[in-house]
Amino acid sequence: MANAAPIPFDNSYARLPAHFHAAANPTPVSEPWLIKLNRPLAEALGLNADALEREGAAIFSGNVIPEGAEPLGMAYSGHQFGQFVPLLGDGRAILLGEVIGKDGVRRDIQLKGAGKTPYSRRGDGRAALGPVLREYIVSEAMFALGIPTTRALAAVVTGEPVYRERVLPGGVITRVAASHIRVGTFQFLAARGDTEGLKVLADHVIDRHYPELKGSERPYLALLEAVIERQAFLIARWLCVGFIHGVMNTDNCAVSGETIDFGPCAFLDAYDPAKVFSSIDQGGRYAYASQPAIGRWNMARLAETLLPLLDPDPSEAVNLANDAIAGYGLRFQNHWLAGMKEKIGLYAEEDGDLDLVQGLLSAMHRNEADFTLTFRRLCDAAxxxxxxGPLRELFGNAADIDTWLLAWRERTGRETLPDTQTAAAMRSVNPAFIPRNHRIEQAIxxxxxDGDFSLFEALNDVLAKPYEEQPAFAAYATPPAPSEEVLRTFCGT
Structure with missing residues (x-):
């Protein structure tokens, strides 16, 4: 099947042992239409964006399989809300293959919503248009915010309905990732006692994501520690922008350290550490402030799979794994505190800095202050x-923030940057614009x-420059009115 827009595939995962994956061709659809091509990403990948504009509806719907692609579904297991499921796998995602971008980095190109795979179980392998648009908006917003993330290359309407609680238009998103290898991928092999497969997978991950570890005395322990470090950093960055993943199952935890799977995700409006949006998170397992602990839990599950590779002595292997996991908390705390200090304009080290950060968060919680607006308006106060004035308006009890501001100004007075430079530095880490939940819902x-994608386009344009003021789009920075507030978000399956 020749393709007028060739994609230079080089598919390393397809060359791994056969039980790691299963062949899965996309199921053609009747009337695909290209909603959006991410031209900057296409060009960064070394692809012909003009040709993809012409041929994208066919390619990104799965109607045409590009030359060099080797479509497959990846096998994996996973803990879903704490319960282990031995076989999950890509039930509605098909990995077309891998490309090496202009930066020399290998990345996956995957269709999500392109039909059944051998892992679909009773599912139809399709995606509704809403989750496709949500993932496009949020993943690209995360990229613009500077947070490690999978990205959206294209979005397509299939021209066919999908059947959920109601009939919805279908869509396909083309996702680009450093890889789609998850903690659950390791669990799949460990659950089957496949130690040789675990070694093959671990070596592949080291080659692909952590080549600097190849000369390590204990490369698999070094791999565990490296993944722990990236997860601690990633989750700290989530908290610094008020992001709630919503479904941090081990099959949604990428060993590359990227944010993956934007199902029931959401961003905080009013600050509440116990906030949950996901309709399927009945017990609050993945609440905003619970995410660091869940990150540690997920890393413990990864460590369990690697035990046979860590040391021939099972007791020593457990000791090594426990020591690695024990380091997660400090890694997270250091990344989070560094990020929060930057948000309030602190750069030197002082003993009371953590208390100052927590004091602001407590005042925000008591007053239900908007997370993003509080930090952005603090930049002006700097x-x-x-x-x-505008900052004080966010607090029902203005005395709360006044008291904190006195302590903050005393502390910032010991910094060396001029006030204008401090404010500019703060604006570079405190976004004016985030993917507000109500704006996403309006676009969907x-x-x-109505088949109207103008709100989707406008939202993507605004979110591409989250740290700029953009006065013409000031309305996109405001929290929802009570009638607009989104209380629940939903998984895209």
């Missing part, structure tokens, strides 16, 4: 106390109900 409703 320039002059004359700018405190317009697209699903």
């Amino acid at each position: 320039e002059s106390s004359a700018n405190d 409703r317009a697209a699903e109900d």
